[in-house]
Amino acid sequence: MGDGWSGGWWCTGVRWPGEAPELGWRRGGDRRVSVLAYGTGLGFRALGERHCVGARGNVCPLAAVVPGRSTGGRCAECARLDRAHSVAADTLADDPRTYRVYLAWFGPGLVKVGITGEERGAARLREQGAVAFTWLGRGPLMAARRTEEVLRAALGVPDRIPYAGKRAVRGRLPGAGERAEAVAELYGRAAALEGRGWPDSLERLPLEVVDQVEVFGLSGTPAPIRSVRELVDGGVVAGRLVAAAGPDLHLAVTGGGGGGGGGVVVLDTRLITGWDLTAETGNGVGVGVPLIDIGGGGVQGGLF
Known part of the structure; x- marks a missing residue:
């Protein structure tokens, strides 16, 4: 976060409308976008409590406080409303748009079949962090949905792949x-x-x-070794953006007071929605929030 912004902005998460990730921001009725570039610094400090981000562009009527580890960032009622209007909920049978069925590959053994609106192009594949993909077919929503179900069963692939699994293989991908x-x-x-x-x-x-x-900027970049577990009041996340995939930003940081050397830390931007964030310039290379060792170790609570 930069551009000299003051506090009071809530992050709405990463979008991939093109081949560069964008962070969306909201303050009241104002909305802004930060286009991210690899090699540049990114830093912010979280303040106060995390609140529900609402549903379908509407503010949460309860201004509910939500847990720091929630990747949804919504209270139970707003999560229900948001889900009810999604394609995945199968409530849009009369949708007249054309849909595409895709085969997405995230790493060895991590494959899924899914659908997306044809007008969105490959945005959905970038949002999910698909390392490689191909289209399988196109047609009406229900035909696409039926094909998706048939292929999942026949190929033995899941309907969802946890992001933890994607991160675990992202640093050791085979060649093109x-x-x-x-x-x-x-x-x-x-x-x-x-x-x-x-x-x-x-x-x-x-x-x-x-x-x-x-x-995604993954070619030749160091493998991530830790990921952010959650933000906390006063917690700082700052580093140099070296890669991004789906909602994940890969930040290169140096060693700090928590003991440890430098490395790449993954920030799942779904964890920062609903927080009041202020720009953090400082030395721009520290993480002062709880971390998880992607390599299978424990949780680190201090600055890495």
Whole structure:
């Protein structure tokens, strides 16, 4: 966070409208966007308590306080309202838009099939942190949803992949050729099912592997070793942005008073929504919030 902003801004999270991540901000009715660039500094301090971010663009009527570790950032009622209007809730059967079915690869053994509105392009794949992907088909919502279900069952892939799993493999990805081969092999298995569960109204699309390693800045950057568990009142997160994938920002930090050397810390920006944040310039290289060792260690509570 920079640009000389004063306090009072709430972060609304990371968006990927193009090939550069953006942080959204809200203060009352004002909204702003910070376009993030790799190699630049990013720092802020959290103040007070974390409050519900509301639902569907509306302010939470209760101004409810929510837990620091919640990646949803919403109270129970706002979470219910937000979910009820999502495509995943299967409540939009009459949606006239065209949807696409995709095959997303996050790392060895981490694959999912999903759908997204065609007008959104690959934004959904960037939002999920898909390292590589290919489109499978396009058509009406219910045909896309049916195909998604058939392929999940046939390929034996889950409907969701926890971000902890994605982070664990992000620092040790195979080469571009191997990534493309993995996606192509799965595409072949999916295509072989056409006529055995694919709705006639869904048009199959040709294999075209899209690799997003360069978009995310993951090529040649150090593997992350810790991630932020939660923010706390007065807690500082500051470092140099070296990569980003989905909601995760990879920040290079140096050693500090907590003992430990330098390294890359992952900040899941879903954890910072609903906090009152102020810009933190200082030395720009410290993290003063609880951390989790991605390598399987414990929790660190001080500055890393």
